[in-house]
Amino acid sequence: MVAEKKLIDKKGNRLDGRKWNELRPVKMEVGVLKNADGSAYIEWGKNKIMAAVYGPKEVHPKHQVLPDRALVRSRYHMAPFSVDERKNPAPSRREIEISKVIREALEPAIIVEDYPRTAIEVWVEVLQSDGGSRVAGITAASLALADAGINMRDMVVGCSCGIIEDQVVADLDDTEDKEGSGDMPVAIMPNLNQVTLLQVDGIYTKENFKKAFELAIEKGREVYTMQRAALTKKFFGGDATTVPTEAESE
DSSP: OOOOSSBTTTTTTTSOOOOOOOOOOOOEEEOOTTTEEEEEEETTTEEEEEEEEEEEEEOOOOOOTTTOOOEEEEEEEOOTTTTSSSOOOOOOOHHHHHHHHHHHHHHGHHHHGGTTTEEEEEEEEEEEESOOOOHHHHHHHHHHHHHTTBBBSSEEEEEEEEEEEEEEESOOOOHHHHHSSEEEEEEEEEETTTEEEEEEOOOOOOHHHHHHHHHHHHHHHHHEEEEEEEHHHHHHHSSSTOOOHHHHHH
């Protein structure tokens, strides 16, 4: 009989040495693709994800035109080499679902009324996957929208929390996602204090649900600070870890 894999050791450390409430290392860069109107690259743990935005642009086919707002499209795709075993390059059911999830998470932030009769296309390409790729993709896509100059109410940032060995933890990696008993991806607009995505997989007690949700919000706000720093580096130069105050931004 194969022994069950321990995801948390006696000292409370996870397999990669993190504490229960720690994020994996996160790096972001804005404006990485010259052929896109806006783009961003994110490394979140072992996830490596590229996001590109095209638009506002003419809508094809014409019958999909919305007279009073922009049509937002999103495509999430995992490269065949992004996982251990070669993946079929054709879109899977899961990728189609996540494409819809990403669009619905981003759309509340985009002021679509400013771009009637146009399309805004968001492409998220996962080059290497290690769990939590949908929230990392949302975070990168939001940066790419900002890089494209799309009018937005707020940035969108995501973070997943979940349960491993009956313990609520932040930012599940691929092993924890597969071996754990719960996963909760959350996306928020931090300044507006609004949730744009909440998915729950697994069974939660009322206390664990509240703890995981609040932890995802808290960690999402940490990632939001990194988002602002990445934009600051692109548009104002200087230290990517420095975020201007609201007064300096005006």
